[in-house]
Amino acid sequence: MHSLNVALGARSYPIIIGSRLLGDAQYLLPSIRGRQVCVVTNETVAPLYLARLLDGLPGFDKVDVVELPDGESYKTLNTVNRIFDVLLEKRHNRTTTLIALGGGVVGDMCGFAAACYQRGVDFIQVPTTLLALVDSSVGGKTGVNHPLGKNMIGAFYQPRLVLADTDTLATLPDREFSAGVAEVIKYGLICDAPFFHWLEANMDALLQRDAAILAYAVDRCCRDKAAVVASDERESGRRAILNFGHTFGHAIETVQGYGVWLHGEAVAAGMVLALELSLLCGSINNNLLERLRSLLRKARLPQRPPAEMTVVDFLQAMELDKKVVNGRLRLVVLKSLGEARVADDTPREKVIEALKNCGVR
Amino acid sequence: MHSLNVALGARSYPIIIGSRLLGDAQYLLPSIRGRQVCVVTNETVAPLYLARLLDGLPGFDKVDVVELPDGESYKTLNTVNRIFDVLLEKRHNRTTTLIALGGGVVGDMCGFAAACYQRGVDFIQVPTTLLALVDSSVGGKTGVNHPLGKNMIGAFYQPRLVLADTDTLATLPDREFSAGVAEVIKYGLICDAPFFHWLEANMDALLQRDAAILAYAVDRCCRDKAAVVASDERESGRRAILNFGHTFGHAIETVQGYGVWLHGEAVAAGMVLALELSLLCGSINNNLLERLRSLLRKARLPQRPPAEMTVVDFLQAMELDKKVVNGRLRLVVLKSLGEARVADDTPREKVIEALKNCGVR
Numbered sequence: 001m002h003s004l005n006v007a008l009g010a011r012s013y014p015i016i017i018g019s020r021l022l023g024d025a026q027y028l029l030p031s032i033r034g035r036q037v038c039v040v041t042n043e044t045v046a047p048l049y050l051a052r053l054l055d056g057l058p059g060f061d062k063v064d065v066v067e068l069p070d071g072e073s074y075k076t077l078n079t080v081n082r083i084f085d086v087l088l089e090k091r092h093n094r095t096t097t098l099i100a101l102g103g104g105v106v107g108d109m110c111g112f113a114a115a116c117y118q119r120g121v122d123f124i125q126v127p128t129t130l131l132a133l134v135d136s137s138v139g140g141k142t143g144v145n146h147p148l149g150k151n152m153i154g155a156f157y158q159p160r161l162v163l164a165d166t167d168t169l170a171t172l173p174d175r176e177f178s179a180g181v182a183e184v185i186k187y188g189l190i191c192d193a194p195f196f197h198w199l200e201a202n203m204d205a206l207l208q209r210d211a212a213i214l215a216y217a218v219d220r221c222c223r224d225k226a227a228v229v230a231s232d233e234r235e236s237g238r239r240a241i242l243n244f245g246h247t248f249g250h251a252i253e254t255v256q257g258y259g260v261w262l263h264g265e266a267v268a269a270g271m272v273l274a275l276e277l278s279l280l281c282g283s284i285n286n287n288l289l290e291r292l293r294s295l296l297r298k299a300r301l302p303q304r305p306p307a308e309m310t311v312v313d314f315l316q317a318m319e320l321d322k323k324v325v326n327g328r329l330r331l332v333v334l335k336s337l338g339e340a341r342v343a344d345d346t347p348r349e350k351v352i353e354a355l356k357n358c359g360v361r
Numbered sequence: 362m363h364s365l366n367v368a369l370g371a372r373s374y375p376i377i378i379g380s381r382l383l384g385d386a387q388y389l390l391p392s393i394r395g396r397q398v399c400v401v402t403n404e405t406v407a408p409l410y411l412a413r414l415l416d417g418l419p420g421f422d423k424v425d426v427v428e429l430p431d432g433e434s435y436k437t438l439n440t441v442n443r444i445f446d447v448l449l450e451k452r453h454n455r456t457t458t459l460i461a462l463g464g465g466v467v468g469d470m471c472g473f474a475a476a477c478y479q480r481g482v483d484f485i486q487v488p489t490t491l492l493a494l495v496d497s498s499v500g501g502k503t504g505v506n507h508p509l510g511k512n513m514i515g516a517f518y519q520p521r522l523v524l525a526d527t528d529t530l531a532t533l534p535d536r537e538f539s540a541g542v543a544e545v546i547k548y549g550l551i552c553d554a555p556f557f558h559w560l561e562a563n564m565d566a567l568l569q570r571d572a573a574i575l576a577y578a579v580d581r582c583c584r585d586k587a588a589v590v591a592s593d594e595r596e597s598g599r600r601a602i603l604n605f606g607h608t609f610g611h612a613i614e615t616v617q618g619y620g621v622w623l624h625g626e627a628v629a630a631g632m633v634l635a636l637e638l639s640l641l642c643g644s645i646n647n648n649l650l651e652r653l654r655s656l657l658r659k660a661r662l663p664q665r666p667p668a669e670m671t672v673v674d675f676l677q678a679m680e681l682d683k684k685v686v687n688g689r690l691r692l693v694v695l696k697s698l699g700e701a702r703v704a705d706d707t708p709r710e711k712v713i714e715a716l717k718n719c720g721v722r
Contacts, residue, residue, distance in 0.1 A: 081438055088509035091681055116477075119504060119515045120595075143480060148449035154480045155516065234481075320452055 004223055006138065007230040011158045015138060015222050017215070021165040022126070023055035031124055031161035034095030035061040040083055040110035041101040042070040045128050048171055053101055053126060064090045068106065072259035075105045075145050077153060083113040097122040097160070103129035103176070104136035104263065108154070111142030115157035125159045128168040130180025131264050134187075134221035137162045139229040139242075145258055149320050150250040156234050164222070166215055174300070179264025181206065181299040182245075184217055186271060187224040189292070190244045193338030195220050200291065203298045241340040244332040245271030248305070251317035255309055261302070268301035269358075277346065277354040278333040288337055304358050311355050315348075365584055367499065368591040372519045376499060376583050378576070382526040383487070384416035392485055392522035395456030396422040401444055401471035402462040403431040406489050409532055414462055414487060425451045429467065433620035436466045436506050438514060444474040458483040458521070464490035464537070465497035465624065469515070472503030476518035486520045489529040491541025492625050495548075495582035498523045500590040500603075506619055510681050511611040517595050525583070527576055535661070540625025542567065542660040543606075545578055547632060548585040550653070551605045554699030556581055561652065564659045602701040605693040606632030609666070612678035616670055622663075629662035630719075638707065638715040639694040649698055665719050672716050676709075 001018030013031075021027050037060050041050055046067050057063055066086045068079055087096065098121060100110035107125050114123035125137035143154015169177065184206075188196030198220075199206070205213040225242065232239040249270030252261055261269075275292055278284045293303045305314075318329060329351065330344040362379030374392075382388050398421050402411055407428050418424055427447045429440055448457070459482060461471035468486050475484035486498035504515015530538065545567075549557030559581075560567070566574040586603065593600040610631030613622055622630075636653055639645045654664045666675075679690060690712065691705040 077438060077442055084507055084514055085509075088507055088513060088681065093681075116504075116514045116516060118513060119502070119517055141480070143477075146445055146449055148446075152449060152479060153445055153477045155477060156480055320449065320454075 002219070004219075004226055006158070006226045008158060008233055011233075013158060013160050013162070015162040015164060015226065017164045017166065017219055017222065019165065019167050019211070019215075021163055022049060022167070023052040025056045025058055027163055028056050028099075028124065028161070031122075032097045033122060034097060036092050036096040037062065037099060038064045038066060038087060038090070038092055038096060039099045039101055040066045040068065040106060040113065042068045042106050044070040045102045045106070049101060049128060049168060053099070062090065062092070064092070068109070070105075072105055072145070072253070072263065073257070075109060075258065077144055080109050080113050080144055083110065084117060087113075087117055092117075094118045094121060097124060099124045099126055100137075101126045101128065103127065103132045107132050107137050108142050108151070109144060111140070111157055111159065112144060112154050115142055115155035120157070122160050123157075125162045127162065127164055129172055130169055130177050131183055133164045133166070133169070133218050134180060135183040135225065137164070138222055138225045140233065148254070149317075150253050150258070164218060166211070166218060169209060169214065175262065177207070177209070178300045179262040182264035182268040182271070182296070182301055184221055185292070185295055185299070186242075186244055186267065187221050189271065189275075189334060189337065190241045190332070190340035191228065191338060192220070192224050195224070196337055199295060203295060207299060237342075240330065240342045241332050244334075244340055245274045247318050247321050247329070247331055248273040248314070250321050251314050252305060252309065254317045255313045256306055261306065265302050268296050269303070269305045272296070272303055273305065273354055273358055274332060275334060276357050277331065277350060280350050280354055280357075281333055281343070281346070283333060283335045284337070288334070305355075305360055307359075310361050311352055314355055314360065315351070318351075363580070365580075365587060367519070367587045369519060369594055372594075374519060374521055374523065376523040376525060376587065378525045378527065378580055378583065380526065380528050380572070380576075382524055383410060383528070384413040386417045386419055388524055389417050389460075389485065389522070392483075393458045394483060395458060397453050397457040398423065398460060399425045399427060399448060399451070399453055399457060400460045400462055401427045401429065401467060401474065403429045403467050405431040406463045406467070410462060410489060410529060414460070423451065423453070425453070429470070431466075433466055433506070433614070433624065434618070436470060436619065438505055441470050441474050441505055444471065445478060448474075448478055453478075453482075455479045455482060458485060460485045460487055461498075462487045462489065464488065464493045468493050468498050469503050469512070470505060472501070472518055472520065473505060473515050476503055476516035481518070483521050484518075486523045488523065488525055490533055491530055491538050492544055494525045494527070494530070494579050495541060496544040496586065498525070499583055499586045501594065509615070510678075511614050511619070525579060527572070527579060530570060530575065536623065538568070538570070539661045540623040543625035543629040543632070543657070543662055545582055546653070546656055546660070547603075547605055547628065548582050550632065550636075550695060550698065551602045551693070551701040552589065552699060553581070553585050556585070557698060560656060564656060568660060598703075601691065601703045602693050605695075605701055606635045608679050608682050608690070608692055609634040609675070611682050612675045613666060613670065615678045616674045617667055622667065626663050629657050630664070630666045633657070633664055634666065634715055634719055635693060636695060637718050638692065638711060641711050641715055641718075642694055642704070642707070644694060644696045645698070649695070666716075666721055668720075671722050672713055675716055675721065676712070679712075
């Protein structure tokens with residue numbers, strides 16, 4: 001077990017990473033201030049880990065559980081309202097603590113519910129997917145989708161603790177695991193070249209979920225993310241590099257319908273597109289694109305966008321994404337391996353060219 | 362025209378109070394940072410003031426309007442979702458500014474939508490009711506009701522400007538005007554004894570909407586509120602005194618059904634109950650209760666709770682209100698005229714006695 005800190009002044013919090021953390025009260029209790037707890041989870045995760053989590057929560061006046069349906073297509077305002085219903089029916093007050101037990105969808109909705117319930121109550125992230133462990137549980141982005149756009153409704157709201165028990169990854173389906181690997185690769189590309197090299201050397205062991213390799217990767221990603229978030233909590237500048245591949249990826253998710261492609265799968269194809277764009281902007285060379293494709297292939301991730309999506313589909317969805325400022329698309333491109341920049345001067349023609357180079361009609 | 366400042370560091374903003382402000386671009390433009398604007402209003406206010414407001418918004422790429430149904434019963438997550446629908450359909454991005462044109466219900470929902478849309482966009486309050494001018498538009502409390510509790514879902518989110526045009530009060534129905542007077546009286550009780558005396562001397566002129574008297578009252582209330590909010594933005598302490606009468610009042614609104622009693626009417630009866638409780642706690646004398654009742658009578662406001670509500674109704678609703686901490690009711694009581702305190706040690710028996718003294722069965 002070891003711990004890192006997300007340094008955000010009064011909103012700082014620890015990320016505790018390790019094995020056998022889930023049922024151990026010593027990790028959760030110091031971060032719970034009141035006497036009420038509500039666990040938000042889903043129908044897939046609950047049978048696997050809920051009982052173990054509850055073992056780590058002895059002695060509370062009230063522990064309620066909200067079990068949501070599983071999947072990105074349920075990440076809506078209506079589903080969040082079910083959390084509010086339970087909190088109010090069970091008479092939770094402002095001192096309650098919500099605990100998100102699950103993947104990114106559960107964490108995003110539980111965090112948003114915590115941000116809004118009685119104008120803000122405490123919450124804790126207990127991620128159980130690779131994607132949530134290395135990405136979505138850290139940094140305080142919470143929210144839900146709207147039919148017209150991914151993550152369009154939400155809040156910046158930091159948890160009091162991220163409890164990352166790597167044992168939970170043992171039961172993760174391969175497809176979900178691979179989706180998480182997409183975000184792992186992202187850190188190498190945008191801010192950590194040595195880690196990219198490490199991934200090239202260790203991808204097979206990572207996919208076999210070798211405990212030591214996995215622990216190292218989770219730790220490294222959390223450190224990378226914590227550093228970026230600490231430098232720019234509300235994404236007024238540098239934090240936007242974490243969106244590398246995401247504007248393309250969100251377009252895929254929105255147009256295909258939420259949940260058809262997993263978020264990580266859409267990000268994988270989105271990173272190829274973003275790297276293609278970086279190539280056209282003259283900042284990197286072709287070799288890196290091949291190296292990325294090779295890593296994605298190993299990880300059984302898509303290396304191109306869905307065949308049925310058109311250039312128009314992409315442009316329409318991307319222009320509605322959060323990264324548009326005064327009519328100009330803000331896209332993240334690589335300057336070199338391990339160094340990203342936010343470009344709000346990318347000509348539309350270059351974006352179209354990048355899409356076409358990746359086979360989009 | 363004059364202006365005061367709500368001092369909240371980086372989130373500070375001006376309240377501009379006066380006559381003929383609405384159609385004048387010089388007041389709105391400095392607070393709008395992007396090139397997109399969306400006005401949120403309701404079906405009652407739009408025919409009266411929308412055109413004038415739009416006169417004050419020349420030269421924007423995009424000005425859209427969302428017209429909501431009128432009334433507290435529509436202050437729901439579903440109605441807020443209609444704002445999101447329009448923002449996304451009309452392709453508003455992170456640089457948009459929402460403008461709330463209306464009373465407290467419109468302001469609370471528009472502010473909450475601004476807090477959540479793309480995790481936070483700018484918003485401006487243009488209050489058109491007395492209650493919104495003196496209370497709800499200032500201080501950043503936003504949100505919606507849940508069937509089980511008033512204002513249970515929301516955010517602390519400050520506007521960039523409050524533009525308080527007192528001319529809009531000319532068209533306000535008498536019942537709505539009186540409801541606003543309840544909050545005006547509240548400031549005298551909780552933090553401004555000289556203002557309470559002034560109100561006793563000037564209530565008739567205020568109710569006749571004498572321009573000078575009205576301007577003075579609005580200004581005084583905004584100053585009082587700005588000072589309290591600046592001292593405690595997120596209500597960890599002193600700000601709670603602004604809830605004087607509100608825990609009782611929220612119980613009335615929740616149990617009667619939202620909109621049956623106006624918020625200000627419920628607060629009026631709630632203040633009588635809170636003062637009765639203060640009397641039982643030994644901190645004030647009977648005379649003040651009579652003076653409050655006399656002011657409320659003049660203002661055509663209720664001086665007692667609804668006849669059909671029981672002690673059990675009150676206790677159940679109050680125990681679900683946000684002011685419960687670790688199982689204890691936190692109620693605001695007066696120590697003396699102009700001085701309030703938050704009491705989290707009020708015995709339940711005293712609350713029951715106060716309710717019974719006011720005729721509740």
